[in-house]
Amino acid sequence: MALNDRTTNPSSPLQPPATPTNNSHPWRISPSIPLDRQQYLTQRLTITPDIQQGTYPFKDTKLTRADIEWLLVMHENGHGPVNWSDEQQRERLGLDLRGADLRHVNLRGLPLARMYGGLTWEEWILTTPEQRDMADVHLEGADLSEAHLEGAILRGAYLEGATLRGAYLQEAILYRAHLSGAYLRRAHLEKANLRGADLRGVYLRNAGLAGADLRDTFFNAETDMEGVVLGDEKFGDVSLAEVHWGDVNLSGVDWTRVKVLGDAQRARQQEIRGGTTRERGKQIAEYRATVRANRQLANAMRAQGMNEEAVPFAYHAQVLQRKVLWRHVLWGQAASLPGREALPTVRYRIEDAWWRIRNYGAYIFLWFLDVLAGYGYKPGRSVLIYLLVIALFATCYSVFGHLSTSEALIFSVTSFHGRGFLPGPFALSNPVTALAALEAVMGLFIEISFIATFTQRFFGR
Numbered sequence: 001m002a003l004n005d006r007t008t009n010p011s012s013p014l015q016p017p018a019t020p021t022n023n024s025h026p027w028r029i030s031p032s033i034p035l036d037r038q039q040y041l042t043q044r045l046t047i048t049p050d051i052q053q054g055t056y057p058f059k060d061t062k063l064t065r066a067d068i069e070w071l072l073v074m075h076e077n078g079h080g081p082v083n084w085s086d087e088q089q090r091e092r093l094g095l096d097l098r099g100a101d102l103r104h105v106n107l108r109g110l111p112l113a114r115m116y117g118g119l120t121w122e123e124w125i126l127t128t129p130e131q132r133d134m135a136d137v138h139l140e141g142a143d144l145s146e147a148h149l150e151g152a153i154l155r156g157a158y159l160e161g162a163t164l165r166g167a168y169l170q171e172a173i174l175y176r177a178h179l180s181g182a183y184l185r186r187a188h189l190e191k192a193n194l195r196g197a198d199l200r201g202v203y204l205r206n207a208g209l210a211g212a213d214l215r216d217t218f219f220n221a222e223t224d225m226e227g228v229v230l231g232d233e234k235f236g237d238v239s240l241a242e243v244h245w246g247d248v249n250l251s252g253v254d255w256t257r258v259k260v261l262g263d264a265q266r267a268r269q270q271e272i273r274g275g276t277t278r279e280r281g282k283q284i285a286e287y288r289a290t291v292r293a294n295r296q297l298a299n300a301m302r303a304q305g306m307n308e309e310a311v312p313f314a315y316h317a318q319v320l321q322r323k324v325l326w327r328h329v330l331w332g333q334a335a336s337l338p339g340r341e342a343l344p345t346v347r348y349r350i351e352d353a354w355w356r357i358r359n360y361g362a363y364i365f366l367w368f369l370d371v372l373a374g375y376g377y378k379p380g381r382s383v384l385i386y387l388l389v390i391a392l393f394a395t396c397y398s399v400f401g402h403l404s405t406s407e408a409l410i411f412s413v414t415s416f417h418g419r420g421f422l423p424g425p426f427a428l429s430n431p432v433t434a435l436a437a438l439e440a441v442m443g444l445f446i447e448i449s450f451i452a453t454f455t456q457r458f459f460g461r
């Protein structure tokens with residue numbers, strides 16, 4: 001079973017045990033609950049979950065820390081909580097707390113790995129919004145500092161104003177979770193799924209988000225991202241497609257640690273050589289989303305005056321756009337345009353061929369711009385190519401025009417910038433004249449590229 005999925009009922013009928021001791025469970029700080037409370041919780045555990053009816057063992061039940069501690073000790077007939085550090089236990093099921101009321105409860109430091117506080121993806125897509133809402137755990141204002149929530153299913157969970165300082169949320173599912181106003185300083189969110197989550201007003205200072213999925217999330221000016229880690233060698237880089245940046249301050253993030261957005265890594269993982277038209281279309285869609293992610297981030301950075309920081313992402317967007325164009329050329333309209341089916345008609349074939357030719361032309365043009373100036377973000381390439389062109393044509397003039405080295409160099413510079421102005425005794429039929437004309441044309445393109453590069457690089461336009 002995958003880490004993100006759960007298909008069986010994690011709870012089983014229990015008999016109220018003898019009062020457990022705290023010696024083997026240092027996280028137990030509350031007095032043991034009385035016998036009648038144990039009997040009540042045991043009775044609740046006999047309830048069979050019914051997603052359609054919104055029935056769960058602790059639905060709408062107000063639980064305390066003492067209740068959770070007891071449930072953890074007695075989990076799975078006394079096997080206790082899931083220990084995430086033991087990889088063999090990562091397939092176990094945590095507590096089923098769907099629909100439970102844990103508002104403002106102190107859950108600090110509790111071992112809640114693999115907790116079931118929402119629906120799995122398979123359940124989610126088959127249910128209505130009302131059914132999903134009935135399964136969401138309520139943790140508004142709860143203190144989950146340093147709690148172990150690795151691999152927890154918190155899809156759609158209510159965590160507004162919750163304190164998760166230093167919490168361990170690696171690989172947790174927080175898809176569309178309500179996190180506005182939550183405090184996540186130094187939280188470990190590596191490889192967590194935060195897609196569609198509301199992060200407005202969330203305090204993320206020094207949180208670890210390497211490899212996390214932040215697609216479709218919402219930020220605003222109150223979101224604190226100072227010192228956030230978005231990428232490392234172990235977990236990879238964060239995914240940021242379709243993020244709503246708002247006015248969040250991006251200057252506090254060390255963007256040099258983000259080599260390539262996780263969106264690009266995901267697209268590369270879906271590389272296929274053949275495949276069906278649908279599979280090809282899905283891969284192209286992934287690349288398009290990655291292009292948008294890089295462009296959106298670069299634009300958000302530029303809006304905050306972070307022109308230099310935006311350069312790698314803007315450049316990478318162009319590189320990925322070239323990959324999209326190449327797949328258009330290879331696979332045609334059927335895979336590239338949603339809803340466009342390949343038809344066995346002459347008209348369709350002509351349109352498809354012409355469409356591929358246009359995309360191939362765009363691909364070649366982008367490739368040329370990359371070589372020439374790195375799409376305007378690498379002016380050093382223009383300078384290098386300029387010097388190489390001058391040197392190459394100077395050599396040709398020296399060989400074919402029998403000029404000295406200094407004369408050939410001067411002639412090359414003059415031809416490059418003078419648009420074919422030819423001082424000297426060369427006739428129009430002379431091969432040197434043709435070379436000078438070719439250098440003049442190349443000079444025109446290189447100068448235009450250099451001006452665009454200079455403007456793009458130093459004026460952020």
